[in-house]
Amino acid sequence: MNDTTLPSAKQTEMLSKRAASSGSTVPTWWVVFGREMADLWLGGKALVLILIYCILVGVISYVLASNSELDLMPANEMVFLTLQTALSVGLLMAIIIGADSLSGERERATLEALLLTPTSRVQIVLGKYLAAISPWPVTMLITVPYLRVLAGGDVVFGPAVFWGVLMGILLSAAFTAFGMLTSIWSSSNRTSLGISLVVYLLCALPVQFPGTAQTGVMGRWLKTVNPLESVDHFLEKILVNNRTVAEMQNFLWSPIIFAAIVLLLLFVYAAPRLRLDGGVPFNWRFGKQSQALALMLALGAGMWGSSAALAAPMTGERHQEILAPPLEITIDTTHAMVKTGDKVFFETTVTNQDSAESVPLILAMNIINLDSEGDVVDPEDWSPERTQYLESLGAGESAKQEWELSTILAGDYMVYLVLIPAPGAAEISSQPLTSPGIHVTVERFVSANPGGILPYAIGGPVVVLAAMAGVYWFRRRGVDMGDENDDM
Amino acid sequence: MIEQSTSLNGAAAEPILVAEQLHKAYGPRAALRNLSFTLQPGHILGFLGPNGAGKTTAIRILTTILEPTSGQFYVGGISSDHPREIRRKIGVLPESLGFAKQMTAIECLTFFGQMYGRSKADAKSYGMELLKAVGLEKRAKSLIGSYSRGMRQRLGIARSLVNDPVVVFFDEPTLGLDPRGQQELLSLVQWVARERNVGVVLCSHDLPEIEEVCDDVVILRNGRIIAQGTVGEVIERGQHNVVRVQVAEQSVATARQVIQALPNVVKVTPITATGDWLLIELASSGEFTKNMEKEVKAQILNTLVRADIAVLSFESEGGRLQDVFFQLTEEEAE
Numbered sequence: 001m002n003d004t005t006l007p008s009a010k011q012t013e014m015l016s017k018r019a020a021s022s023g024s025t026v027p028t029w030w031v032v033f034g035r036e037m038a039d040l041w042l043g044g045k046a047l048v049l050i051l052i053y054c055i056l057v058g059v060i061s062y063v064l065a066s067n068s069e070l071d072l073m074p075a076n077e078m079v080f081l082t083l084q085t086a087l088s089v090g091l092l093m094a095i096i097i098g099a100d101s102l103s104g105e106r107e108r109a110t111l112e113a114l115l116l117t118p119t120s121r122v123q124i125v126l127g128k129y130l131a132a133i134s135p136w137p138v139t140m141l142i143t144v145p146y147l148r149v150l151a152g153g154d155v156v157f158g159p160a161v162f163w164g165v166l167m168g169i170l171l172s173a174a175f176t177a178f179g180m181l182t183s184i185w186s187s188s189n190r191t192s193l194g195i196s197l198v199v200y201l202l203c204a205l206p207v208q209f210p211g212t213a214q215t216g217v218m219g220r221w222l223k224t225v226n227p228l229e230s231v232d233h234f235l236e237k238i239l240v241n242n243r244t245v246a247e248m249q250n251f252l253w254s255p256i257i258f259a260a261i262v263l264l265l266l267f268v269y270a271a272p273r274l275r276l277d278g279g280v281p282f283n284w285r286f287g288k289q290s291q292a293l294a295l296m297l298a299l300g301a302g303m304w305g306s307s308a309a310l311a312a313p314m315t316g317e318r319h320q321e322i323l324a325p326p327l328e329i330t331i332d333t334t335h336a337m338v339k340t341g342d343k344v345f346f347e348t349t350v351t352n353q354d355s356a357e358s359v360p361l362i363l364a365m366n367i368i369n370l371d372s373e374g375d376v377v378d379p380e381d382w383s384p385e386r387t388q389y390l391e392s393l394g395a396g397e398s399a400k401q402e403w404e405l406s407t408i409l410a411g412d413y414m415v416y417l418v419l420i421p422a423p424g425a426a427e428i429s430s431q432p433l434t435s436p437g438i439h440v441t442v443e444r445f446v447s448a449n450p451g452g453i454l455p456y457a458i459g460g461p462v463v464v465l466a467a468m469a470g471v472y473w474f475r476r477r478g479v480d481m482g483d484e485n486d487d488m
Numbered sequence: 489m490i491e492q493s494t495s496l497n498g499a500a501a502e503p504i505l506v507a508e509q510l511h512k513a514y515g516p517r518a519a520l521r522n523l524s525f526t527l528q529p530g531h532i533l534g535f536l537g538p539n540g541a542g543k544t545t546a547i548r549i550l551t552t553i554l555e556p557t558s559g560q561f562y563v564g565g566i567s568s569d570h571p572r573e574i575r576r577k578i579g580v581l582p583e584s585l586g587f588a589k590q591m592t593a594i595e596c597l598t599f600f601g602q603m604y605g606r607s608k609a610d611a612k613s614y615g616m617e618l619l620k621a622v623g624l625e626k627r628a629k630s631l632i633g634s635y636s637r638g639m640r641q642r643l644g645i646a647r648s649l650v651n652d653p654v655v656v657f658f659d660e661p662t663l664g665l666d667p668r669g670q671q672e673l674l675s676l677v678q679w680v681a682r683e684r685n686v687g688v689v690l691c692s693h694d695l696p697e698i699e700e701v702c703d704d705v706v707i708l709r710n711g712r713i714i715a716q717g718t719v720g721e722v723i724e725r726g727q728h729n730v731v732r733v734q735v736a737e738q739s740v741a742t743a744r745q746v747i748q749a750l751p752n753v754v755k756v757t758p759i760t761a762t763g764d765w766l767l768i769e770l771a772s773s774g775e776f777t778k779n780m781e782k783e784v785k786a787q788i789l790n791t792l793v794r795a796d797i798a799v800l801s802f803e804s805e806g807g808r809l810q811d812v813f814f815q816l817t818e819e820e821a822e
Contacts, residue, residue: 031602035588043590109586113647116551116582117603118575276553479592480629 028119032127037134040097042475044468046135049096051464053089054142058457060085061146065453074384076156079147080239083164084232087171088204090139091228094172097132098179099196103189103278112276125271129180136172140165142460149453156239163238167231167255174227174259175200177266184270187278203228227255324431326353327361329419333438339445344405346438348417352393359430360422361390363401367440370412381408410444502565504529504687505550505655510559512545512711519545520711522559527655527687527704532677534698534719535691537708538817543691544583546708547657550689551580564654576604579648583659583691585640589633593624593643596632597650604651611650618646622676638669645676655687656680662694670694674701699723699809707816714816723812729770730811731785734801735792737764746795752784764800 040046064078073081102125105111114124144161151157179196186192206222206229223229234251237243333346352358365386367377379386388401405415417435503526510523520542527533537543548554550561552571561568563577587596594615601611619625622642627635635643641661648656658677662670678701681688692698698705698719705722707715715722735743744756747768755769770784792799 026602026608028603028605031599035591035599039588039590105586108588109582109584110588111586112553112582112584113580113586113600114603115553116575116578116580117600118572118605119603120572276548478629479631480627 027123028117029123029127029130032114032119032124033130034127036101036128036131040131040134042471044471046093046097046138047464047468047471049093049135050138050142051461051468053086053093053139054460054464056089057082057085057143057146058460061150061453062450062457065150065450074240075150075152075154076240078150079154079156079160080236082143082146082150083160083235083239086139086143086164087168087231090136090168091171091175092200093135093139094133094176095179095196095200096193097135098129098176099183099192100189101128101132101180102183102274103186103192104183106187106276106278107189115274115276120272121274122267122271125180125184125266125274129176129266132176132180133169133172136168140168142464145456146453146460149456160239163235167235170255170259171227171231174255174262177259177262181262181266181270184266184274185278224251225254227258230254321428322431323359323421323423323428325358325421327351327358327419327421327433328353329363329417329433329435331417331435331438334436335439335441337441337443338407339443340407340410341445342407342442344407344415344438344440346403346405348401348403348435349398350390350393350401350419351398352395355395357395358393358421359424360392362420362422363388363390364418364420365403365405366416366418367405368414368416370414374411375409377409377413382406405440407440407442410442413440413442414438415440503527505561505563505689507546507550507561508559510546510549510556510561512542512549512554513557518711520549520556523708523711523713525704525706525713525716527689529654529687530681530685531703532681532688532690532701534702534705535689535708536695536698536705536813540710541708542711543708544659545711547659547689547691551575551578551657576651577654579651579653579656579686581641581644581648581656581658581661583663585644587632587635587640587643589631591632592629593619593632593635593646594628596643597646600647601650606650615646615650618649619643621649621679622646623672638665638672641665641669641673642676645673645680649680649684653686655689657689657691659691660693661690662692662697670697677701695808695810695813705809707813709817715812719809723809725812725816731768731770731788732759732801732803733766733768733788733792733799734764735766736798736800739797740764740766742795743792743797746791746797747788750784750787750791753788 061078061082064073064081067073067078102111105114115121140161143164147160147164148157151160178199179192182192182195186195203226206219206226223233230251230253234248237248237251238245328351330349330351331346332348333344336344336346338344348363350361350363365379365383367379367382369375369377383403383405385404390399390401393399403417414437416437419433419435421430421432423430505527507523507525510520511518512520523542523546525533535543535546545554549556552568552574556568563574566573566577568574591599594612597615597618598608598612601615602608604611606614616625616628619628622645624639624642624646627639632640632643645658645661648658661677662673665673674697677688677690680686690698690702702719705716705719706713707722715725733743733747740758743766744758747753747766748756752771753768754771755767757767757769759765759767768788789799789802
């Protein structure tokens with residue numbers, strides 16, 4: 001504006017006339033939603049988070065696929081782990097965006113103008129909420145190709161996408177609402193982010209506990225009441241352990257109840273009371289302390305429960321009666337030279353050389369690294385079925401068994417079987433019989449593109465980067481950059 | 489109490505803003521006590537008071553951000569019991585003015601226009617006209633993050649008008665602006681009131697600014713009104729037996745000497761750092777009439793002229809708003 005030039009009388013008249021004409025049928029929550037979406041996606045905040053996720057999921061998928069190449073991990077487990085990563089990062093994004101939504105506006109002094117409009121507080125919160133949960137569908141959309149490649153044609157792909165989308169919606173709806181609750185009640189951005197992240201970590205940490213800690217009384221209780229653990233457990237059992245939804249439905253209650261409570265609290269209680277200055281509309285001090293105390297107690301009790309389970313006493317006694325029937329075990333292979341990832345198939349034959357019927361028999365496979373400095377072998381990783389149970393064999397009768405071995409690591413190994421006559425009573429033991437060994441020599445084999453995942457691992461971040469560049473270009477095109485601080 | 493006045497077309501106007509016994513307490517502490525005033529359309533009401541006087545609380549109540557503990561107010565006849573309806577009728581330029589820096593000015597005004605129920609197209613074209621009115625049309629598509637403070641204040645004024653309000657609250661609009669920017673902003677404030685016939689509440693610490701543009705004034709201290717009325721009325725209540733004279737710096741000592749010697753002059757003291765302004769206190773006893781006051785002032789001038797002292801300024805009309813403000817707030821403090 002030059003000097004103190006004011007609008008002309010014509011301009012003023014025109015403004016007054018224009019002011020009279022109005023009328024929009026668009027609800028204001030939609031207007032707020034539009035602005036928030038532009039801020040998140042055109043402003044770049046969500047895109048940056050998505051790019052970080054894309055790089056992360058690319059790396060994780062590649063590592064998992066590398067293991068898959070060696071058959072270390074079955075497809076359904078890789079799919080589950082990738083989905084778990086997607087959920088963890090998606091929820092983290094949801095809670096960060098939710099926690100910043102109102103306290104951030106407060107700090108940037110933009111909330112007052114919003115509260116001064118005639119729009120109801122609930123509509124403002126609703127518009128912001130819907131925008132805040134938008135990263136989850138995008139996260140899932142990015143994850144689906146990785147899941148497809150990692151599934152490698154396994155039937156787990158369909159259920160993984162279905163349950164992933166559903167559980168993600170449920171959890172991101174709940175955690176975003178929780179983040180927004182803290183944002184409504186906090187006067188500073190740092191407080192709302194801090195509280196939200198601590199609660200998220202408290203929910204997420206038990207998932208990382210060792211298996212024994214999760215199977216204690218409190219561990220199992222936490223698994224049921226902690227929405228994040230419940231969903232994690234539900235997905236694992238459905239996708240990895242082929243359990244049915246009917247069997248696992250109890251684990252859905254916790255996330256559903258948590259979501260219902262925080263959503264009700266957000267839209268029925270907190271949103272209509274949204275204030276410029278923040279702060280809780282009730283005596284929070286006692287509540288906060290007691291909640292923190294309850295969380296700490298639950299955590300401590302969970303630890304105690306699991307450690308009690310760990311400390312279960314081990315007892316044993318030496319018995320005089322040892323069962324040693326005349327049995328024979330043979331193997332059809334003496335040695336195998338393979339490369340990592342190859343499978344070795346062999347057969348064993350068990351013969352009852354006695355004149356009487358044998359007791360039931362148990363046959364177990366074991367693998368030993370012959371190199372004293374080589375990697376420790378976990379036989380579970382090498383074979384899906386390491387133990388076979390045989391019925392009683394008649395006098396002179398033989399039985400054949402088929403075995404499969406997946407070679408995971410390079411090195412020199414001895415594979416052998418142990419035949420154990422079933423003792424039949426608690427006070428009786430038996431003498432196991434060892435088979436001849438198979439000398440397995442495994443050479444290292446590395447693929448640069450395990451499971452065909454490499455194009456996705458590299459392509460994902462590249463596509464997101466290209467999208468960011470496109471958004472930046474589009475935005476620049478519609479904006480006059482001008483000279484900074486040009487006061488005209 | 490500010491009563492009905494005459495509108496631009498000469499007809500008696502109904503007050504557009506009426507505050508009745510507004511009271512706000514935080515626990516045992518009263519932040520605002522029985523605030524009552526009225527504002528006419530087209531008038532500018534200055535809201536004054538030292539820090540902590542209750543100005544911000546009053547503005548936040550009148551803009552529906554805070555609820556009063558008791559009392560009511562009306563905007564265009566709408567009671568404060570209907571805050572959402574009130575918000576349709578008011579515009580606000582808050583003291584802590586924030587904008588989404590990733591938005592352009594026109595996007596910002598379009599958004600706020602839509603929030604007041606305009607269609608997107610209508611909000612955008614009206615926003616453009618407002619930007620023209622505040623002189624920002626050439627930077628309509630610039631990111632607000634690239635705006636200077638003055639430009640943001642002007643954009644804030646445009647934003648406060650997107651709903652065609654009947655009352656607008658400007659809270660410290662010139663804070664942090666250079667003198668030219670201040671003048672431009674004040675001109676815009678006057679344009680909003682005079683040309684758009686909007687009632688304006690102007691909150692400011694800059695007393696000459698209030699004196700220059702306001703019609704009416706309310707002075708608050710400790711949450712209470714200590715003076716209100718037209719600017720002239722409030723100044724009238726100030727100290728009258730005071731004259732200010734500005735003389736050349738080298739003549740200050742001589743001027744003090746010759747003026748001090750005059751009858752009915754009580755005290756002569758320099759009032760600025762350079763000492764070229766002299767504050768002359770006249771006698772204030774019962775016999776010292778208005779006519780005598782005029783005579784003494786004439787004597788002062790004559791004496792200075794006879795003493796060959798260059799008189800640069802002579803303020804013979806009692807106090808300024810600034811004097812009244814200090815006088816009243818100090819009296820209250822005592």
